[in-house]
Amino acid sequence: MALAFDDFGRPFIILREQESKSRLRGLDAHKANVAAGKAVARSLRTSLGPKGMDKILQSPDGDVTITNDGATILEQMDVDNQIAKLMVELSRSQDYEIGDGTTGVVVLDGSLLEQAEKLLERGIHPIRIAEGYEMASKIAFDHLEHISTRFEFTAANIEPLVQTCMTTLSSKIVNRCKRMLAEIAVRAVLAVADLERKDVNLDLIKVEGKVGGKLEDTELIYGIAVDKDMSHPQMPKRIEDANIAILTCPFEPPKPKTKHKVDIDTVEKFQTMRGQEQKYFDEMVQKCKDVGATLVICQWGFDDEANHLLMQRNLPAVRWVGGVELELIAIATGGRIVPRFQELTPDKLGQHLAMRMFA
Numbered sequence: 001m002a003l004a005f006d007d008f009g010r011p012f013i014i015l016r017e018q019e020s021k022s023r024l025r026g027l028d029a030h031k032a033n034v035a036a037g038k039a040v041a042r043s044l045r046t047s048l049g050p051k052g053m054d055k056i057l058q059s060p061d062g063d064v065t066i067t068n069d070g071a072t073i074l075e076q077m078d079v080d081n082q083i084a085k086l087m088v089e090l091s092r093s094q095d096y097e098i099g100d101g102t103t104g105v106v107v108l109d110g111s112l113l114e115q116a117e118k119l120l121e122r123g124i125h126p127i128r129i130a131e132g133y134e135m136a137s138k139i140a141f142d143h144l145e146h147i148s149t150r151f152e153f154t155a156a157n158i159e160p161l162v163q164t165c166m167t168t169l170s171s172k173i174v175n176r177c178k179r180m181l182a183e184i185a186v187r188a189v190l191a192v193a194d195l196e197r198k199d200v201n202l203d204l205i206k207v208e209g210k211v212g213g214k215l216e217d218t219e220l221i222y223g224i225a226v227d228k229d230m231s232h233p234q235m236p237k238r239i240e241d242a243n244i245a246i247l248t249c250p251f252e253p254p255k256p257k258t259k260h261k262v263d264i265d266t267v268e269k270f271q272t273m274r275g276q277e278q279k280y281f282d283e284m285v286q287k288c289k290d291v292g293a294t295l296v297i298c299q300w301g302f303d304d305e306a307n308h309l310l311m312q313r314n315l316p317a318v319r320w321v322g323g324v325e326l327e328l329i330a331i332a333t334g335g336r337i338v339p340r341f342q343e344l345t346p347d348k349l350g351q352h353l354a355m356r357m358f359a
Contacts, residue, residue: 027120034117036081040088041110043077044070048103050170070103071095100168155195161186177215184220191222206328224329226297228318231307235316244350245293246330246337248323251306253280281306284341285313291346297321297329 005011023029046053047068057065057076065076074088087109091102116129151160162182169178192204208225230237253276264270284306288296296310296317310317321329330337335350 033083036083037113242295250300
């Protein structure tokens, strides 16, 4: 073995015995793959269950993550072995399909590999072992169906759902507030669930984090939480029964699509241009007032002149709201997203929503 350096000064090792090495085949290859899977399962075993310990993970950038969630741990781990990568995919699939049990499924997989290794040593073919596991899976599934208990719940009686949700939070950092958080989670899911079709669109639920405060400050908002300030500090922070104009057009004068140059050499020309700009802004703001809007939510920014006019006309506004948030606001309020001021009409306003902005 020799140590060498490449053109960038990075060291690498030259193995002189590389030609004499051979690929792993047969039982040795199976055992190597089983050992890789067992190593991944062993690293997660200590974080399983209510007495499981949290793990501190440090990324290459120096960011520190403290968690005992199996999917999060495996996402942060840098694994090269293909079998270990399959276990990472297994945990990710469990998190996507169920949302819980990401640690348990990897630990169970490691135990199955450990038992399979003993069968391999006894000369049993891997395909026969896999077929045996398939048969055992069907028997276990039938037994679970037999011993399972059905919990009946309604929109008025959510206690069975809350109790079930609390079991998934017992091993997390938030377990001291698990009752409150479980109720919030259940009420949020029921708010967007279609119980007749047994379908839930989880994309309609948004988790917004704010720096500072305590876990006890967590609350459920039936509506849309927009982490934005009003465009002017003197605008009201709370508006009841708002008529919302949802705009994707900016409060700015129209711009030519070609290159242009404006020469202003006299005070009169400057005042004429400023007057024309003010006329544009006045027409835009007045259009919003004429259709009955009491709040303007815009995807783009405001010119200072437009912001001043909105303040003078007592028309609160929020700017730089993302496209996804605009779509959610339109769904929640029944409004329509308007691309041009000329298309703004009273029937396109969103209504029946109490807007509260978070500073």
